[in-house]
Amino acid sequence: MAKENFPLIFERSKEGKSGYNLPALDVPEVNLEEELDDAYIRKVDAELPEVDELELMRHYTGLSNRNFGILSGFYPLGSCTMKYNPVINEDVARLPGFSHIHPYQDTKTIQGALKLMYDLQVHLEEITGMQEITLQPAAGSQGEWTALMIFKAFHEANGESHRNEVIVPDSAHGTNPASAAVAGFKVVEVKSNEKGLVDVEDLRSVVNENTAALMLTNPNTLGLFETEILEMSEIIHEAGGKMYYDGANLNAIMGYARPGDMGFDAVHLNLHKTFTGPHGGGGPGSGPIGVTEELAPFLPKPVVREKDGMYDFDYDLPQSIGMVKGYYGNFGINVRAYTYIRTMGAEGLKKVSEYAVLNANYIMRSLEEKYQLPFTQHCKHEFVISGNKQKAQGVRTLDIAKRLMDFDIHPPTVYFPLIVGEALMIEPTETESKETLDHFIESMIQIADEAENNPEIVQKAPYETDVKRLDETRASRKPVLSYQKQITKEA
Amino acid sequence: MEFRYLPMTEADKKEMLDKIGVSSTEELFSDIPQEVRLDRELNLKKPASEYELKKELTEMASKNANLTEYRSFLGAGVYDHFIPSVVDHVISRQEFYTSYTPYQPEMTQGELQAMFEFQTMISEITGMPIVNSSLYDGGTAVVEAVYLSVVQTKRKKILVSAVLHPEYRQLVHTASKGKGLEIVEIGHKDGQTDLEQLEKELDEDTASVIVQYPNFLGQIEPLEKINELIKKQPKTMFIVSSNPLSLGYLTPPSEFGADIVVGDTQVFGIPAQLGGPHCGYFATTQKLMRKVPGRFVGETVDEEGGRGFVLALQTREQHIRREKATSNITSNQALNAVASSAAMSALGKHGVKDMAKLNMQKARYTKQQLEEVNLPAAFSGSFFNEFVVKLSKPVSEVNEKLFEKGFVGGFDLGRTYPELENHMLIATTEIRSKEEIDAFVKEMGDING
Numbered sequence: 041m042a043k044e045n046f047p048l049i050f051e052r053s054k055e056g057k058s059g060y061n062l063p064a065l066d067v068p069e070v071n072l073e074e075e076l077d078d079a080y081i082r083k084v085d086a087e088l089p090e091v092d093e094l095e096l097m098r099h100y101t102g103l104s105n106r107n108f109g110i111l112s113g114f115y116p117l118g119s120c121t122m123k124y125n126p127v128i129n130e131d132v133a134r135l136p137g138f139s140h141i142h143p144y145q146d147t148k149t150i151q152g153a154l155k156l157m158y159d160l161q162v163h164l165e166e167i168t169g170m171q172e173i174t175l176q177p178a179a180g181s182q183g184e185w186t187a188l189m190i191f192k193a194f195h196e197a198n199g200e201s202h203r204n205e206v207i208v209p210d211s212a213h214g215t216n217p218a219s220a221a222v223a224g225f226k227v228v229e230v231k232s233n234e235k236g237l238v239d240v241e242d243l244r245s246v247v248n249e250n251t252a253a254l255m256l257t258n259p260n261t262l263g264l265f266e267t268e269i270l271e272m273s274e275i276i277h278e279a280g281g282k283m284y285y286d287g288a289n290l291n292a293i294m295g296y297a298r299p300g301d302m303g304f305d306a307v308h309l310n311l312h313k314t315f316t317g318p319h320g321g322g323g324p325g326s327g328p329i330g331v332t333e334e335l336a337p338f339l340p341k342p343v344v345r346e347k348d349g350m351y352d353f354d355y356d357l358p359q360s361i362g363m364v365k366g367y368y369g370n371f372g373i374n375v376r377a378y379t380y381i382r383t384m385g386a387e388g389l390k391k392v393s394e395y396a397v398l399n400a401n402y403i404m405r406s407l408e409e410k411y412q413l414p415f416t417q418h419c420k421h422e423f424v425i426s427g428n429k430q431k432a433q434g435v436r437t438l439d440i441a442k443r444l445m446d447f448d449i450h451p452p453t454v455y456f457p458l459i460v461g462e463a464l465m466i467e468p469t470e471t472e473s474k475e476t477l478d479h480f481i482e483s484m485i486q487i488a489d490e491a492e493n494n495p496e497i498v499q500k501a502p503y504e505t506d507v508k509r510l511d512e513t514r515a516s517r518k519p520v521l522s523y524q525k526q527i528t529k530e531a
Numbered sequence: 532m533e534f535r536y537l538p539m540t541e542a543d544k545k546e547m548l549d550k551i552g553v554s555s556t557e558e559l560f561s562d563i564p565q566e567v568r569l570d571r572e573l574n575l576k577k578p579a580s581e582y583e584l585k586k587e588l589t590e591m592a593s594k595n596a597n598l599t600e601y602r603s604f605l606g607a608g609v610y611d612h613f614i615p616s617v618v619d620h621v622i623s624r625q626e627f628y629t630s631y632t633p634y635q636p637e638m639t640q641g642e643l644q645a646m647f648e649f650q651t652m653i654s655e656i657t658g659m660p661i662v663n664s665s666l667y668d669g670g671t672a673v674v675e676a677v678y679l680s681v682v683q684t685k686r687k688k689i690l691v692s693a694v695l696h697p698e699y700r701q702l703v704h705t706a707s708k709g710k711g712l713e714i715v716e717i718g719h720k721d722g723q724t725d726l727e728q729l730e731k732e733l734d735e736d737t738a739s740v741i742v743q744y745p746n747f748l749g750q751i752e753p754l755e756k757i758n759e760l761i762k763k764q765p766k767t768m769f770i771v772s773s774n775p776l777s778l779g780y781l782t783p784p785s786e787f788g789a790d791i792v793v794g795d796t797q798v799f800g801i802p803a804q805l806g807g808p809h810c811g812y813f814a815t816t817q818k819l820m821r822k823v824p825g826r827f828v829g830e831t832v833d834e835e836g837g838r839g840f841v842l843a844l845q846t847r848e849q850h851i852r853r854e855k856a857t858s859n860i861t862s863n864q865a866l867n868a869v870a871s872s873a874a875m876s877a878l879g880k881h882g883v884k885d886m887a888k889l890n891m892q893k894a895r896y897t898k899q900q901l902e903e904v905n906l907p908a909a910f911s912g913s914f915f916n917e918f919v920v921k922l923s924k925p926v927s928e929v930n931e932k933l934f935e936k937g938f939v940g941g942f943d944l945g946r947t948y949p950e951l952e953n954h955m956l957i958a959t960t961e962i963r964s965k966e967e968i969d970a971f972v973k974e975m976g977d978i979n980g
Contacts, residue, residue, distance in 0.1 A: 045837060045838040046640070046644065048644065048647075048648060048651075049648050049872075049876055050648070050651065053879075057879075058879055058881065058882065059615075059617070059876065059877040059878075059879060059882075060615060060877045060878050060879065060882040062613065062882065062885055062886055062889055062961055063613065063889070063961050063962055063964070065889060065892055066964055066965040067892060067893055067896035067965045067968070068896065069892060070892065070895050070896075072780070072888065072891055072892075075895075075913060076751070076913050077913065079755055079782060080751055080754075080781055080782050080913070081780065081781070081782060082778065082779070082780055082781055082782050082783065082884075083782070085880050085881075085884060086652075086655035086656045086778070086779070086880065086883060086884075087655050087880060088652055088655060088656075088875055088876070088878065088879050088880045088882075088883055089876050089879055089880070090879045090880055090881070091876060091879065093617060093877070096617055096873065096876050096877055097617060097620070097621075099876075100617075100621040100624070100645075100869075100873060101624065102641075103640075103641035103642075103644055103645050104621075104624035104625075104626040104627055104641050105626070105641065106639075106640040106641035106644070107626035107627065107630055107633075107638075107639050107640070107641030107642050108626065108630060108638045108639055109624075109625040109626040109627070109628070109629035109630045110625070110629040110630070111625040111626075111629060112625070112626060115631070117631055120631055122629075122631060123536075124536055125625075125628070125629045126536060128581060128584070128585060130623070130628075131585070132585065132588045132589075132592075133804075134619070135588070135589060135592035136592070136597040136598075136599045136600070137589075137591070137592025137593050137594070137595040137597045138592045138595070138804065138805075139597075139802040139803075139804045140597040140598040140599050140611075140802055140803060140804075141595050141596070141597055141598065141803060141804065141805050142598060142603065142605050142609055142611070142803045142805070142806075142939065143609055143803070143805050143806030144605055144607055144609070144942055145596065145605070145939060146927070146930060146931070146934065149595065149596035149934065149939075150595045150596070150805070151594050151595070152590075152591040152592055152593065152594030152595045153592075153595050153805055155591060155594075156588075156591060159576075163575055163576070166573055166574050166575055167573060167575070178667040178668070178671065178807065178808070178862075179667065179860075179861065179862045180861065180862075181849070181859045181860055181861045181862070182667070182671075182859075182860075184859070185709070185859055188709075189705070189708065189709055192708070192709070193708075213850075214848075214849040214850040214851065214852075214853045214856070215849050215850075215859055215861050217849075217853040217854035218849035218852070218853055218854055218856045218858070218859035219859040220854060221854040221855070221856070221859070222678070222709055222710075222858065222859045223709040224708075224709040224710055224711060227853075227854040264562075265562045265563055267562050267563075267564060269564070269567065270564065270566060270567065293560075293563070294573075295569065295572070295573050296560055296563060296568065296569060297563050297567050297568055297569055298567075298569055301567050301569065302567045318628050318629050319628075319629065319630060319631045319632075320627070320628050320630075320864070320865050320866030320867075321627055321628070321630045321631070321632070321633065321639075321642045321645075321865035321866055321869070322631070322632035322633070322642075322664075322826070322862055322863050322864075322865035323665075323667075323808075323862035323863050323864045323865050323866065323867075324667070324807070324808030324810075324862070324864045324866060324867060325862050326808075340705070361705055361708070362701055362702075362704055362705035362708075363698060363701040363702055363705055364702065364705055365667060365668065365670065365671060365702070365807070366608070366668050366669065366670035366671070366696075366698045366699065366702065366806060366807070366809075367609075367698065367805065367806020367807055368805060368806055368807070369806075369807055370807040370808040371804050371805040371806060371807050371808075372804040372805075372807065372808050373807075373808060379584065379588060381575065382576060382578070382579050382584055382587075382588075383536075383578060383579060383581070383584060384534065384536075384578055385575055385576060385577050385578030385579075386572045386573035386574070386575045387572070387578060388534045388537075388578050389573065389575070390572070390573070391534060391537055392537070394556045395537055395539055397556065397559050397560065398539070398544065398547055398548070398551075398556050398559065399547075401547075401551045401559055402547040402550055402551060405550055405551045405552070406550060417562065418551075418553075418558070418559045418561075418562065420559075441635065442635075442637065445635070445637055445638050450631075450635065450638060451635050451638075456850070470536075470537060471536050471537065471538065472538070473538040473539070473543075474538075474539065474540075474543040474546070474547065502637050502638075505637040505638055506637070506640050507636070507637055507640055507833040507837055507839040508637070508833040508834040508835050508837070509637065509833060509834050510636050510637065510831050510832070510833050510839045510840075510841050511831045511832055511833070511834075511841075512636075512831065512841045512842075512843075514831050514832070515829035515830065515831040515841045515842075515843040515844075516829070516843050516844050516845070516846070519820065519827070519829045519843050519844060520829055520830040520831075521647075521650055521654075521661060521662065521820075521827055521828070521829050521830075521843065522647070522650045522651035522654045522660070522662065523647070523648070523651040524651060524654065524655065
């Protein structure tokens with residue numbers, strides 16, 4: 041039997057209930073209907089729910105109970121860096137001096153906020169080895185696009201506007217080619233070799249006079265460090281292209297190596313990943329980018345500058361690509377990242393990477409007997425295993441993912457990267473204890489045993505969740521995207 | 532130094548290294564070539580203890596004049612509204628703020644349902660049937676609407692009203708360079724989009740026309756007339772950027788033929804926080820559903836026939852379509868969409884309308900009182916909660932004096948409209964009391980007298 045549906049807030053609504061008290065109308069009332077053209081006065085009210093405050097709180101508490109956060113349990117989602125989100129960050133971001141300030145206030149009245157932005161930039165410059173940072177992009181994908189627009193402007197300024205090709209490894213995040221396309225580039229793919237790294241010979245063969253850039257994640261999406269990085273940088277630079285660093289995996293190398301020292305010309309960071317954003321169920325994030333000195337004139341405007349202890353926005357950037365997001369980026373997320381960086385310092389951030397890598401290798405070596413490990417060298421902060429062995433037993437990677445839910449574990453990233461069949465991409469992060477890692481390992485081993493001995497258990501999972509497996513095809517074939525529409529359809 | 536977010540003990544570490552078969556963590560980094568290894572410690576500020584850091588950051592925050600202590604008449608796209616207490620309690624639930632995108636629906640029904648409800652609420656407010664689960668903010672939502680219109684019409688000319696938010700216009704200009712688009716700005720006349728110029732520029736190459744409703748100067752644009760003009764070019768798309776609170780009282784753009792309605796839900800439960808994060812919304816017609824950027828949540832059933840929610844129509848998205856995706860966007864602003872949903876639920880059907888009217892009443896009172904001190908409104912049209920006055924002095928000078936008296940004054944229009952030098956854009960929301968308005972008007976009169 042299906043469990044009873046959890047009601048929508050609209051189904052809790054009852055005419056006459058209310059959950060608000062607005063300030064009083066303490067000014068003489070004017071007749072709006074007389075003043076406005078009747079065509080512009082709304083005739084049918086928006087059907088928003090009518091609920092009292094307790095009903096509202098029960099509703100959202102109920103929804104939250106039907107969700108899974110990092111405090112609910114282990115969340116080894118590869119490439120997403122689901123580490124603990126410190127609660128002090130939330131307190132600091134809610135200080136009225138940070139949360140209730142307007143972007144158009146006189147900059148003399150927001151010196152604390154500007155100092156924080158400036159200091160964060162300085163810290164990120166040092167962590168990445170880049171010359172200048174902008175905090176404007178709202179998320180990683182916007183950061184990618186921003187950097188590509190900077191490359192474009194740079195090539196144009198050098199009379200090389202014909203450079204219209206961006207090279208992307210076959211193991212890259214989907215955002216890389218998508219951002220390149222939105223920035224108006226043609227995407228060229230470069231192959232990976234048998235070690236899971238970029239095939240340098242293939243890279244040589246795809247580079248030409250139209251190469252605008254190479255986009256690279258390092259360590260890559262298999263969790264492997266691109267050991268031939270300097271050679272790759274040289275190939276791209278000799279061809280006149282630029283090197284782009286996708287910072288999704290920076291959690292692996294902080295304090296050990298810097299993209300700036302590997303020859304990258306632009307870098308984006310996911311402050312909601314590496315620097316404890318948090319993720320918010322899918323955003324808001326923050327995706328600053330850092331660039332070399334040569335590219336700094338093209339940064340989006342404004343940039344924050346310091347002069348004699350006073351901070352201000354500098355709009356005087358004649359070569360700037362323009363604004364990429366309203367105001368100055370996701371300041372609220374930047375406050376959290378700054379709080380985190382100041383808590384950890386250089387010593388702490390290096391330990392973060394040390395433990396992130398230790399934890400990933402520990403799990404990897406604990407699973408390699410039961411699961412196929414396509415690349416056997418030490419990994420960095422994450423690794424990819426294949427469910428091919430289990431597939432032969434009739435159990436798909438999707439089944440393994442669903443079964444993990446019954447152990448109170450969020451499944452890893454699945455079916456990515458695309459170059460590994462039945463992929464499971466596992467990133468434990470440094471904030472998890474050995475006990476948690478062991479629980480995960482034991483669960484994964486149990487699932488492998490089940491797949492071998494009693495595959496049906498895995499195939500029919502999950503058992504402990506609020507709903508059973510959902511029909512995703514139906515949701516796309518006959519989309520129902522809002523509550524009202526459903527009623528109209530049935531009527 | 533102790534690090535409270537790092538749980539491993541030395542004994543744990545040793546056991547794990549044994550399992551891996553190495554003697555130190557250093558060996559795990561041996562694949563990083565020596566030439567790129569950092570041979571020194573990063574030069575960052577020393578780690579701070581929890582107490583010291585909180586003290587330092589609290590002091591840093593107190594160096595900012597915040598809107599809970601100053602009485603603000605500043606809007607220009609970001610508004611100081613009442614935020615019900617329920618909002619922060621809802622979004623402080625860790626299951627909402629620490630979770631990832633709900634790619635595993637069996638475990639994340641709460642988030643998915645909250646997004647589905649957000650889509651429904653925005654659909655109700657805008658009158659558009661198809662709404663996604665949010666975008667970064669109002670400005671980037673305009674850019675995504677432009678992209679969609681270019682794909683849909685296979686045209687490259689975009690007409691942008693000059694009284695669309697100046698930063699939104701800048702974003703459109705930046706984006707146009709990636710796609711090789713032609714952007715034509717349509718000027719303003721008496722505070723509204725110049726319809727004559729619009730008619731002149733509108734042709735068979737025009738992909739879309741973008742206007743703001745109410746516009747950046749607070750004026751209620753004549754969408755009916757604009758739509759009539761646009762319909763002379765049947766393929767050209769009509770994009771309206773709209774403050775969703777205003778739609779509690781104003782006729783929604785859907786009734787004036789809009790193809791895409793976008794905007795920012797910051798007005799519902801999201802603090803200004805220096806301009807971000809806020810929350811963009813994107814609403815459109817059934818016909819364009821499969822070309823919409825970002826994420827949708829759709830209703831479906833589970834194996835036992837129970838209702839459930841999943842990410843729908845994912846084949847439009849970058850993680851599947853890569854360079855052929857409708858957009859490169861990966862994230863939405865889920866947590867802020869939940870905040871706005873909680874605020875919209877608290878206000879409900881009647882509250883949103885009441886709040887919109889209260890804004891209009893208080894703004895009208897402010898306008899009348901300013902007229903009394905010889906500061907009449909610069910434009911004659913109807914407005915929502917913002918209007919423009921011409922001052923006798925530079926706005927920055929007036930604002931400095933207002934600040935000394937505890938006010939954050941209005942937006943200096945001369946910053947972005949040279950023809951509106953010494954003009955101030957004044958916003959009055961529902962939280963300004965009569966007493967505060969009277970005090971503000973008195974200062975304005977004295978300073979400009």
